[in-house]
Amino acid sequence: MSSADIYREIILDYYRNPRNYGKLEDADVVVRDSNPLCGDEVEMHIKFEDGKIKDIRFNGKGCAISQASASMLTEIVMKKSIEDVKKIGKEDILDNLGLTNLGPARIKCALLSLKVLKMGIYSYLADKVGEKEEASKIKEDANKLY
Amino acid sequence: MLSVIDVDRIREDFPILKRRLKNGKRLIYFDNAATTQKPKQVIDAIYNYYTNYNANIHRGVHQLAVEATEAYEDTRVKVAKLINASNDEVIFVKNTTEAINLVAYAWARKSINAKDTIVLTEVEHHSNVVPWQIIAREKGARLHYIRVNLEDSSNYSLMLEDLYDVLARENVRLVAVSHMSNVLGSILPVKDIVKICKGYDKDIKVLVDGAQSTPHMPVDVKDIGCDFFAFSAHKMLGPTGVGVLYAKQELLDHMDPFIYGGDMIKEVHKYDARWNDLPWKFEAGTPNIADVIGFGAAIDYLNAIGMNNVRAYEHELTEYMLSRLDEVKGLRLYGSRDANTRGAVFSFNLADIHPHDLATILDEDGIAIRSGHHCAQPLMEKLGVAATSRASLYIYNTKEEIDAFIESLNRARLIFKVGDH
Numbered sequence: 282m283s284s285a286d287i288y289r290e291i292i293l294d295y296y297r298n299p300r301n302y303g304k305l306e307d308a309d310v311v312v313r314d315s316n317p318l319c320g321d322e323v324e325m326h327i328k329f330e331d332g333k334i335k336d337i338r339f340n341g342k343g344c345a346i347s348q349a350s351a352s353m354l355t356e357i358v359m360k361k362s363i364e365d366v367k368k369i370g371k372e373d374i375l376d377n378l379g380l381t382n383l384g385p386a387r388i389k390c391a392l393l394s395l396k397v398l399k400m401g402i403y404s405y406l407a408d409k410v411g412e413k414e415e416a417s418k419i420k421e422d423a424n425k426l427y
Numbered sequence: 428m429l430s431v432i433d434v435d436r437i438r439e440d441f442p443i444l445k446r447r448l449k450n451g452k453r454l455i456y457f458d459n460a461a462t463t464q465k466p467k468q469v470i471d472a473i474y475n476y477y478t479n480y481n482a483n484i485h486r487g488v489h490q491l492a493v494e495a496t497e498a499y500e501d502t503r504v505k506v507a508k509l510i511n512a513s514n515d516e517v518i519f520v521k522n523t524t525e526a527i528n529l530v531a532y533a534w535a536r537k538s539i540n541a542k543d544t545i546v547l548t549e550v551e552h553h554s555n556v557v558p559w560q561i562i563a564r565e566k567g568a569r570l571h572y573i574r575v576n577l578e579d580s581s582n583y584s585l586m587l588e589d590l591y592d593v594l595a596r597e598n599v600r601l602v603a604v605s606h607m608s609n610v611l612g613s614i615l616p617v618k619d620i621v622k623i624c625k626g627y628d629k630d631i632k633v634l635v636d637g638a639q640s641t642p643h644m645p646v647d648v649k650d651i652g653c654d655f656f657a658f659s660a661h662k663m664l665g666p667t668g669v670g671v672l673y674a675k676q677e678l679l680d681h682m683d684p685f686i687y688g689g690d691m692i693k694e695v696h697k698y699d700a701r702w703n704d705l706p707w708k709f710e711a712g713t714p715n716i717a718d719v720i721g722f723g724a725a726i727d728y729l730n731a732i733g734m735n736n737v738r739a740y741e742h743e744l745t746e747y748m749l750s751r752l753d754e755v756k757g758l759r760l761y762g763s764r765d766a767n768t769r770g771a772v773f774s775f776n777l778a779d780i781h782p783h784d785l786a787t788i789l790d791e792d793g794i795a796i797r798s799g800h801h802c803a804q805p806l807m808e809k810l811g812v813a814a815t816s817r818a819s820l821y822i823y824n825t826k827e828e829i830d831a832f833i834e835s836l837n838r839a840r841l842i843f844k845v846g847d848h
Contacts, residue, residue, distance in 0.1 A: 284788040288842050297779070319783050319799055320814050342813050344781035345843075387787060 282382045295349035303338045312401040316389050321347040323394045327401045333362050344390050351394035392426045399423035431739040438823050440466040452793030455828045460609050460772050460819035462661045472724035473717045499716050502723035506671055509726055511647040515705040518672040523638040524554040526657035526672035531558035533685040541567035544597040548573040549809050550608040553802040555636045581765040583613040594627045602633045606640035610803045611762040612772035621652040643770050645734040648673050665725035666718035679705050686711040741771040747826050751833045757845055771820035778845040782816040785839050792835040
């Protein structure tokens with residue numbers, strides 16, 4: 282897709298004015314990952330309650346795609362149940378960003394935050410709830426993203 | 428102004444420059460610090476070896492083996508002449524990284540002791556940092572970094588007072604320094620560094636990472652006076668998979684091999700073996716024969732132009748690039764503004780556009796640049812940035828290409844709606 286299509290107003294807006302940017306002091310989990318190739322970094326702070334994401338923040342540095350994607354994802358999953366969040370896949374993210382035809386060089390930028398989120402849910406379920414089996418499925422999901 | 432080289436004729440020799448990219452655009456290749464393109468003379472030399480005299484070297488007495496051995500050893504002679512070394516001081520390795528690792532394993536492991544100091548600089552590529560971190564950890568030695576001077580915009584060189592300082596205070600055994608920064612483009616004063624070190628204690632060894640300098644300017648290891656010098660063929664028109672380690676003969680004589688096996692031995696008995704003579708002692712196993720031969724053709728190609736002319740042409744391109752970059756609003760260049768102190772490597776950021784986004788936009792215009800940390804994260808930390816964009820030029824690049832690049836930067840400003848600040 283052309284770069285004018287990639288860098289639409291909405292992507293630039295989320296890049297320059299990220300929603301839910303920051304940290305949570307009382308987060309249940311803090312997860313972080315980076316893209317060694319390009320150095321994009323995303324860290325998510327998640328607070329759970331009654332099987333739902335009660336609150337979520339992200340911070341990091343990187344390209345417009347990675348940072349806008351992370352910010353939009355926090356908006357999507359805020360207050361959602363873990364069950365619903367588990368179902369979010371690659372296509373949902375790309376659809377939401379309007380970047381359905383991103384080339385192989387940049388797709389990792391778009392999906393980094395979903396990977397981080399899934400790893401966050403994994404670590405919550407495995408370490409805090411003790412649902413090891415369910416958790417490992419999510420970890421597998423996360424690793425298959427790219 | 429008439430150029431010192433005939434760039435149109437040079438471009439004819441590079442088949443890749445004729446290709447069209449996905450969207451029909453012409454390729455503008457500005458990622459030469461990563462790897463350069465190859466002229467047909469190099470590609471033909473490799474093809475010719477596989478087609479006409481493919482054989483293993485040094486052992487066979489048949490005609491093909493003799494021809495292959497001659498061609499392989501011819502490249503060694505060419506390399507030796509190129510950098511003013513003797514043939515026995517030229518070791519073929521895989522790349523610059525392997526050359527530095529060879530020094531780390533075969534020399535430093537025996538020569539660096541606890542409480543000794545290895546001096547590096549803040550501009551080093553990871554390949555000239557990580558091996559020394561490992562040696563330092565293993566031996567209980569210290570690492571010390573010479574700072575880069577970011578204050579002087581016409582220089583971007585090293586703060587040599589740091590070198591004097593560490594020499595006075597610590598037991599320095601090795602100084603490992605780049606000849607040219609792969610990020611800033613700064614040409615570093617390696618000759619002065621050798622002089623300072625040897626003046627202090629002639630046993631201090633100096634390793635020069637010449638990966639970025641050797642392709643772009645005349646290099647004379649005897650004049651520099653360094654003990655080790657490393658570079659790669661693929662950054663100077665040659666194939667990937669070939670690098671060179673130069674080391675002073677008396678050092679090589681006392682170093683044990685790095686890799687053991689065939690070709691590096693003189694005699695092998697059941698329980699012991701005698702090492703081969705230099706330089707083969709360090710070239711175990713069947714080497715990368717085809718690509719070493721290809722590298723020979725690359726050196727011939729550069730010699731036909733003349734390394735002085737290569738440098739002069741890049742100087743001309745650098746001056747032009749610096750003046751054009753000045754026109755781009757919101758562009759921050761990380762590097763010297765004086766073409767005399769630098770090579771044609773330009774790292775920069777444009778407003779708040781992330782380098783990966785910028786590279787994506789330029790790619791659409793057929794322009795290949797690099798974005799990221801350029802394997803120099805300590806320097807990125809010093810610059811206070813996570814990443815930069817980098818355009819790096821070579822002999823087949825033109826001022827017209829620079830114009831197209833500048834135009835593309837301005838298009839990126841429009842796409843990102845960067846204000847006129």
